[in-house]
Amino acid sequence: MKHLNKLFVAALLVLGLNTYAQDEDNPWAISFGTNAVTNRFGAASEFSDQFGGYFKVKENWNIIPSVSYATISRNVGGNFTVDLTGSVNQIEKIVTRVPGTNDYEVSNPGDLNYYGIDAGIRYSFMDLFGTNWFEPSVHGGGGYTWIDDKGNGTLNGGLGVTFWLAKNMGLSFRSTYKHTFEDRAEASVPRHIQHFAGITFKFGGKDTDKDGIYDKDDACPEVAGLESLQGCPDADLDGIADKDDNCPNVAGPLEFQGCPDTDGDGIIDKNDDCPEVAGIASMGGCPDTDGDGIMDKNDECPEVSGPSANNGCPWPDSDNDGVFDKDDLCPDVAGTKANRGCPEVSEDVMKKLNDYARTILFNSGKSSFKDETLPVLKNMQKIFEEYPQARFSIEGHTDSDGSNELNQTLSENRAAAVVNFLVENGIRRDRLMSTGFGETMPIASNKTKAGKAQNRRVEVKLIK
Template identity: 75%
Template sequence: MKHLNKLFVAALMALGLNAHAQDENNPWAVSFGANAVSTRFGAASDFGGQFGDFFKMDEQWNIIPSVSYLNVSRNIGDNFSFGLTGSVNKIDKVTTRVMGTDDEYMVTDPGDLTYYGADAIIKYSFMNAIGTSWFDPYLHIGGGYTWIDEKGNGTVNGGLGFNFWLTEQMALSVQSTYKHTFEDQAEANVPRHIQHFAGLTFKFGGKDTDGDGIYDKDDLCPETPGLEKFQGCPDSDSDGIQDSEDDCPNEAGLAELNGCPDRDGDGIADKDDMCPDVAGLANMMGCPDSDGDGIKDSEDECPNQAGPKANNGCPWPDTDGDGVLDKDDLCPEVKGTKSNRGCPEVTEEVMKQLNDYARTILFNSGKSSFKDGTVPVLENMRDILKEYPQARFSIEGHTDSDGSNQLNQELSENRAAAVLNFLVENGISKDRLMSTGFGETKPIASNKTAAGKAQNRRVEVKLIKE
């Protein structure tokens, strides 16, 4: 047993490894138990012979009745783990093939030789692939060094094993490992052989800082006890919404309101509701608007009558009943028309007088400039318009048929604009006037005579009715 220290060195090396998690929850695993060594596998000349008498333990296997191996491992990611195994045994059965035969073997007693193994192992687990939580088959490869008494050889190893997880952290483990030396079997210090292991495996090292039963690596709130369904985060008010997504974590509320309560049931969270005990509207910040005029009742002087905000929620009056509200009525106590902004309508007689003046406006030939003597006419028109400051008028220009259509159109527009500009420059508000031209398209007399053409060259004034 003088090489037993090699086993402990291997274990200490394994404990010093630094890699990733053993599985999803615990970073480390330790296995220990019994091992058995059989040299029949290396002595056989063919594959079938290697497994002959495989289960004849008394005849083939070397076993000591005690804990005889220790493995410490840690995962290196993607279902792989790396570990070190130390093992010890007594070799009192060696199987060799009878020289000159292919299938005759003999078992000899070499005299209780001491067996030591120190091996590195890389395992690949198929447990996730097959989708179970208790059956964990794996393949492994590796290498190491094996001594039988004072003699030793390096080996390349491979095999398979199974973990049967009895609890989350404890498993029954079995494994078979073929150890291959590249030296001639007859001359090797250590013959090629197979080593079997059976024992217990314990996983450990998972950290749960807040003690909520969820490991820190899976816990989104590792320092605060929480619930599994929220990956370890708390739900302080037990409303089914985790605190990190709950706008009111200490008051049970509704999911559609991000965990906040709504006492009046108007769909507005109490924290955002200026009237939390009276159902209201979202655009009123939870307060009611009884008359639907867009002004909440608390600020509405007429809460049961719809009215504009400019009048504090009350309807505008129409004192004279002409359909024009007093605020828009230039004559609020006298009935008028909408087209004249609540004032009496401009009469036909007034319009006739305006157009009588307009037809006497004279322009220089082919131009939009006025002839001498026209200004007094324009001033008379201005004076009439001033008497009706609420009325709006359209000034229209017309020409005879002399010249091209395009030139006549432009001339009529320019002449109407000249009249408008004179009136604006002399005190009439521009927003009461508009001008347009019709060219020669609307004659009122024949363009075949000079008299008819003179009548067609005219300016007309129309009342704009809204």
Template identity: 70%
Template sequence: MKHLNKLFVAALLAMGLNAQAQDENNPWLVSFGANAVDTRFGQASKFEDKFSEYFNAKDNWNILPSVSYVTVSRHVGNNFSFGITGSVNRIDRLVTRQPGSSEYVVNNPGDLSYYGVDGLIKYSFLNVIGTKWFDPYLHVGGGYTWIDDKGNGTVNGGLGVTFWFVENVGLTFQSTYKHTFEDAADANVPRHLQHFAGLSFKFGGKDTDKDGIYDKDDECPTEAGLKQFNGCPDKDGDGIPDKNDSCPEQAGLQEFQGCPDTDGDGIADKDDACADVAGLKELQGCPDKDSDGITDKDDRCPEVAGPRENGGCPWPDTDGDGVLDKDDLCPEVKGTTANRGCPEVTEEVMKRLNEFAKTILFNSGKATFKEETMPVLQSMQRIFKEYPHARFIIEGHTDSDGSNALNQSLSENRAAAVRNYLIENGIAADRLVSTGFGETKPIASNKTAKGKAQNRRVEVLLIKE
């Protein structure tokens, strides 16, 4: 029996040291230790006599000097637990009362064997009184007790207390009154008290992540965490558990679900396109110094407001005529708003053009220019350049010498020659139209040499849009 006791104690110690605390999390409890049987309590007829020698272990208690009881119980909620106790003892002190007398006699019945198997329902006051170490309780139950080969059923009740000196290991003291309903003379087992003293261990709780918080109370049972977050981790230490933290690797603010706001503009870095510079929410956290609705990083002119179409810069007016270059058909030549930024061709300009045109000299009967007329053509070309979007008709005219058909062809060819010269010297072809009228539109008499010279001419007309 000694070796059995040693193995039993070692196994229970190992089980207890691996346990966790709190009954609702660790529902199983094992207690083991020594028990004492006191038969005097059941013999006393007066209530005060029952307790007068309650602690008289020397005269009244039967004690087996080894592990002599084991209790296994399970917590079921609301401070209640159910369990079973098995106990052994040796009876060498049997207290009896002398018939007709108040005297008690202690007899040695011959070292009788004592066995008990008892079920119990226990109610703990630990949570009621609000402590973690002082655990008083009441218990009731019933069982069967044998002394040698004779036994009786008993109804039990009593009280006890466990002192939890660490979270899961405690020292338990318990007294149980076992009542038999047979007359004392007929009972195989006298009514008696059984005292217990031993160690108690709680176990059975599951803590998968080993963070000291049981799985049933752990909101993150597979990740070691903190008690204040119900077992969930907070990797960045910002006071927001990772499961609620949108930026679990970076310390942040509660208002941004745990994300930082480096530039302090009220926009979390993860949503801030310019996280290091304070900006505007409508621009994803980027600044806009000139308030033109274009972020500084995308604005070619961040200090001056301008339209998005021009990269955030104001539209230029290169020629200073009040018409922006984007709308100015002549951005480098000062013009008028009415003519979309181009200079307007005035009557004075047309007069000058025609004065030059009248002095254009052709070789006789041909559409080629005389050498001395080249400066005239150059002057006309310069005027046309001043009005880059104006369109003109160049008309050719002849005198009446020769046939009508010949004069018509000659007038057309001479007008085309002027047009071709201007095109070759930088005037856009779509700005110029040439035509010939032959001898049909004289401006002087063809009967005189002077009149004929006036009729051989080139005229320029403005095409009005």
């Protein structure tokens, strides 16, 4: 696998030198990236559930964190391209249907090696959308897939899209359904979907003089020129012979030996760092409007004096709390200097959080929430967002009904469920921790119904 990574880096260095690309001039393309395999499609018994696990990455997808596929492509004319893809993976999750039911279970077959070699033809719909950066496509073909020492041929089909970030480089994504014709219960290679994500480079064209005109169309391929003259140069026609012209390619007056001074500041353009704006010699011909010693073109605040350490701008304090943004851990929320610009969590805030926490309702004997609890959790989330650097401990407690072991597990799971909800809704996980105390820390008697209700609770503590 490490050799594939080295090959990928080498391709970036080599192909990155080619700065122009067009389909007709660059018929070849190579792609590298990662792939994921899921057989949820093949395990489904009803069409309505065929794509049920498509986006369940953690549950159903097999992914290795490395370059795990490579594709070489050749445009064969029009919108058609042929592809050859090789891929590897590690199968740690297989989705199977429980016999006699419509339920599924995910099992680990023992880290099986997955190898695939596929060929196909792809049709681009870029012309249909009228863009040069968004390229959806459809593809079909066949291949052969091995899972450990067992292999089978597949009939393939799928969809893809490439986002061209530059003329010759893009981000590619595609999903391919691989169909085998074996009985699903006895298949050596089950039907499955393989997803691909990677970087694609086009290449094959040649432009020696880098003037944007490919050699095959360039009448002067060794010297950069104009498109209107088929790539050949044009003298500046300023009335001064090129041999006597210090600027043979730019028209200028005899006063400056043929060199222009566009901004009229007495500094010829080739020596002027700001040839279109009058400036001063000490600044290389550039202006310094605010007089802070930083030329305007490098000054992010040319009208207001500021230190060079902040690119000529005064230090900002976005939240007006007296702590500069550069030193403020919470630049968008007013805080205190003692807390490095972040708001401090007061006892009133903690009381409000715990008032909400004690109203969280779980389904009986479970860590899942009742529907009426969701607004409570949302209100807690908003408070956590107001204190982006504060850390909190979520603690779960139960009454004394049931065994100590079950109560301990239930309290841990309920505290973890609250943390998971907050993380899924944008709160950083490193700000939260969860723990359970079971029935060991009652706040009321477990001998009454009301006391038990108080003991079944979630509490929030500030981590200092």
